[in-house]
Amino acid sequence: MAVLIDPPSWPGHGRMWSHLVSDVSYAELHAFAARIGAPRRGFDRDHYDVPGELYEEAVRAGAEEVGSKELLRRLKAAGLRRPKRAANAD
Numbered sequence: 001m002a003v004l005i006d007p008p009s010w011p012g013h014g015r016m017w018s019h020l021v022s023d024v025s026y027a028e029l030h031a032f033a034a035r036i037g038a039p040r041r042g043f044d045r046d047h048y049d050v051p052g053e054l055y056e057e058a059v060r061a062g063a064e065e066v067g068s069k070e071l072l073r074r075l076k077a078a079g080l081r082r083p084k085r086a087a088n089a090d
Helices: 026-036 052-060 068-077
Strands: 003-005 011-012 016-022 047-051
Touching: 003 026, 003 052, 003 068, 016 026, 016 052, 016 068, 026 047, 026 052, 047 052
Parallel strands: none
Antiparallel strands: 003 016, 011 016, 016 047
16 A cells, blocks of 8 residues: 655656655555645546655655566556546546
């Protein structure tokens, strides 16, 4: 039961990005993201897109560093994966 983050290896908008997820609940994810200063607009269906500049802050705040495949595996195992065709609801 944790908040997970993968390395900032996803390019976009002139930066590198990480994914931040919870394997517990979206409420836990939103609270953690707010605590590290990730804006709510960064939430995309089931994860936050977090700029590389916030990666170390997320780790210091307690996010578990995992690879992208492990992050996705644990998100699916928790039943929190939302496919692209699903609504972006909480």
